Amino acid sequence: MSATQPVLAPIPLAEERRALLAQAVTGLDGASLWWISGYAAGLAQAQLAPQATPATLPKAIAPAIGTQAAQRLTIVYGSQTGNARRVAEALSQQAEAAGLAVRLLRADAYPQRELASERLLYIVISTQGEGDPPDDSIGLVEFLRGKRAPKLPELKYAVLGLGDSSYADFCGIASRLDARLAELGGSRLFAAGLADLDIETVATPWREQALNHARDLLKTPAAAPATLATVTPLRPGHAGAWSHEHPFPAELLLNQRISGRDFKGPRFGQHGAADKDVRHIELSLDGSGLQYEPGDALGVRHRNPAALVDGVLEALRLDGETAVSDGGDTLPLREWLAARRELTRLSRPFLATHAAHAQADELNALLAPAQNAALAQLFNTHQLIDVLRRWPAGWSAQELVAALRPLAPRLYSIASSRKRVGEEAHLTVDVLGYDAFGHAHSGAASGFLAAREEGDQVPVYIEANERFRVPADGSRDILMIGPGTGVAPFRGFVQERAETGARGRNWLFFGAQHFNHGFFYQSEWQDALRSGELHRLDLAFSRDQARKIYVQDRLRERGREVYDWLQNGAHLYVCGAIAMGKDVHTALQAIVVEHGGLDEDAAREYLVTLQTEGRYGRDVY
Incomplete structure (x- = not known):
């Protein structure tokens, strides 16, 4: 056995199965191993229940199933860019170090049939765009919203939302999940945490509260350690560094x-x-x-542009060389603004503080709950510097650094x-x-x-973006929809499929405003068509004719073939702006209705199924 191969404890598997298992897990990181453990547990419970009991199971399996059925903490995360995953992993590691029975699952790996028997559930979920769930959580969210969601009178839960307060519907999906679980009869342990881009200011105390509740509910001895084990620093050149x-x-x-x-x-x-x-x-x-x-x-x-930093300093009449201390660091104000603070993205908390400083009634009115649409318009059209110029106010250097969000x-x-x-x-x-x-x-x-x-x-x-991958089965066809710079990952997809000898066909839908200025990687796509690396290319240049044509229009035009590809197992990918992603989704739903003979509800369910099966991936921003 090599030094990098994990040592497996005795398990009820044949020798060849053991070898396959060892090969499968070699080199995986902690998050991947946690996911596999939860996935395997769900499969085991599905196969063994209801006829199996701890008394009738093999000795190696019975304790694990017994632990699951009794005292266990389940942590489910939904993540678009990795932040929610990292927070959930940290909580899982702390809970395990405290001696708790815990499982960590990505939302699309959570066995929905187990929700009715769940006793302690923590959800960590990010918000995508204006209150939408991340793609890996769509299936679970739809399940909870739907008629099949079970009553949960014995569930105790807590929710942590990660979002961006430059959006009017800040942490919207987390708030709605929190309310829905209560509506189903669950008992909220404590108020939902709603974290802005400076995630840890909310996530850290939320994790501490969550861990204390879990230890109390699962009757873990108070003396159990709650800190993480010491980690050996990684050497430079190691990917984990x-x-x-x-x-x-x-x-x-x-x-x-x-x-x-x-x-x-x-x-x-x-x-x-x-x-x-x-x-x-x-x-x-x-x-x-x-x-x-x-x-x-x-x-x-x-780093933020020097001209922007100068503009903020000028608008507030502040000296960039003023020393400011925050979070244990002392830097000149100019350096805080250049390298440590957001200057192009506004947030609701900053606007509220600035409105008080400026005594601006107009700005205060925009922050009222009924003004979400008007506030969203402000976020879309104004940077920080625009607000400072439009509503002048006095700030000290210390106040400014404390009020601005960390640079993400x-x-x-x-x-x-x-x-x-x-x-x-x-x-x-x-x-x-x-x-x-x-x-x-x-x-x-x-x-x-x-x-x-x-x-x-x-x-x-x-x-990493585990939900946006070329199919492991190279014989599968793929449809790629990527207008503008959304075409970027599909350049990598086509290269990867060519280098691995994938036999499936590659179909790309690309769009831009103008052929002459916006056909990115034109010569590469033409070469790929000639060489057979790309099999189909449909183009939509919206401003080169009187009628605007977008990628969703090309999809509808090719609807019969698109539906046939999906029915034959093709994987579908969309990358680009959030608004485009919604328009494409609407077009896909219309295609399923027209060519699949389904009604609107069934067509929606069809696309959700594709997403939960990992055959419909989106990377929208």
């Missing part, structure tokens, strides 16, 4: 504009209407040990396959630039990347 908190300094190899050969640079017009500046960026991961699969994202730790890394879909590009990661980046309220505006992270030159270092890490 790099994370969103400790990014790898990747060397920039290429920064190439791909938005049209005659593009002359940003020409600012109305908000959102600037000419496109889209970059193809190649970064070296050599020496990092980082690995990724097509569908994963690359996290980028950026940005995630970009990786546009390459390691099997083709080696120790590199490629990105497709839309550089935001527009004019609003008489001033030029730019995107913080996209502008940071656009300004990097070859040889510069970019702090990065890998964010």
Whole structure:
């Protein structure tokens, strides 16, 4: 047995099954092993119940089933970008260290039939867009909303929501789940936690409260340790050494504009209407040990633009060299604003504090619950600097740093396959630039990347996206819908399928405003068609004719064939803006109604089934 192969305790399996099991789990991380344990437990309970009892089971299995049926904490998480998963994993590790029987499950792996017998349940869930669930939670959320949801008079539960208060429906799905579980008869242990981008300020006390309740309810001795075991620091070059908190300094190899050969640079017009500046960026991961699969994202730790920092300081008449202490760190105000605080995304708490500082009745009125639509419009059109200029107010340097949210890394879909590009990661980046309220505006992270030159270092890490993967069965066909920079992961998908010799067909739907400026990777797609790496390509350029044509229109036009592909086992993927994702989903539902002969409710259920089966993946933002 090799040094890296896990040692398995005696189990009731034949020798060849043991070897297969050992091979399957070798090299997996903790999160993957936790998922497998919960998945296997669910399968066991489904096969053994109701006729099996601990007395009739093999000795190696009976204690585990008995523990599940008696005292157990179940933690379910729904995560779009990995934050909810990390919080749930931390709680699971703390609970296990405290001696609790605990299982950790991603929402789409949770056996819904077990909910009626659940006694202690913690849910950690992020909100996608305006109050929607993350994709891995759609099936569970629909189940809880539906008529099949059981009454839960014996359930005790708590919910932690992760969200972004720059959206009007902040942590919306968490709040609705919390209310729904109570409506079904569950007993809420304590109020739902609603965490903003500075997650740990809410998540840490929520976990402590959750752990205390679990220890009390499961009768764990008070003396049991509740701290995590000491972790040996990882050496540089080991993939685990790099994370969103400790990014790898990747060397920039290429920064190439791909938005049209005659593009002359940003020409600012109305908000959102600037000419496109889209970059193809190649970064070296050599020496990092980082690995990724097509569908994963690359996290980028950026700095805010110097011009934006100067604008905030000027608007508030503050000295950038003023020393400010916060959270144990002391830095000049300018550095806090450049590297530690969000300057382009607004939040409701900041607006409330600023309204008080400015004594702005208009701004206060927007924060009223009945004004969610108007507040959402403000979030969509104003950056921090716009609010400071529109409603002047006095702030001290210390107050400003305390009120602003921590600077969150940005995630970009990786546009390459390691099997083709080696120790590199490629990105497709839309550089935001527009004019609003008489001033030029730019995107913080996209502008940071656009300004990097070859040889510069970019702090990065890998964010896995397990639900957005090419099929393990290479004979399956795939349909990819990715307008604009949403095409990025599909470049990696096609490369991966070609390098692994997948026999299934690849069909891409791509859209942009104009053929001349927006057909990203045009020559690559044409080469892929000629070589057989890509089998079908449907295009939608919305502004090249009088009638606007979008990818959802092309889907409807090809509806019969799209439905036939799905019926024959094809996997479906959508990547791009949230609004586009909703329009595509509506088009898919209409296709299922028309060509599948189903009513609206059955068509919705059809698509939910595809999602829960892992055959309909979305990466929308």
